[in-house]
Amino acid sequence: MAQRDYFEDVYEVVRLVPPGRVTTYGAIARYLGLRAGARMVGWAMNAAHGRDVPAHRVVNRVGVLSGKHFFGSPTAMADLLAAEGVRVSDDRVEAFDKLLWDPGTELA
Secondary structure, three states: OOHHHHHHHHHHHHOOOOOOOEEEHHHHHHHHOOOOOHHHHHHHHHOOOOOOOOHHHEEOOOOEOOOHHHOOOOOHHHHHHHHOOOOEEOOEEOOHHHHEOOHHHHOO
16 A cells, blocks of 8 residues: 555544544554554654544544644643543543544444
8 A cells, every 4th residue: 555545544544533532543543453553653643734534633542642743832722622522631631531433333
């Protein structure tokens, strides 16, 4: 699969994450069957800026805003999540387990 193709596949999944919910790089990778896994999803998210992709809803496996450095300001990712009702404390999503949207389950 060409790089552009898997980026678009990742973006399609991320666009399905409902406002107020979050998913993980790994959950997306598992759903899409990406061989290099979460790292490939991370590369796609880093390239998502300027597209209609709610990249702020993608966090690491324990709910940490590990991609926050790619949002232009240190608080932009947390601010976008807060605008959707997601509480973030110390760069980590509160109630992560309850807010987790897993495409493998939700899109089955």
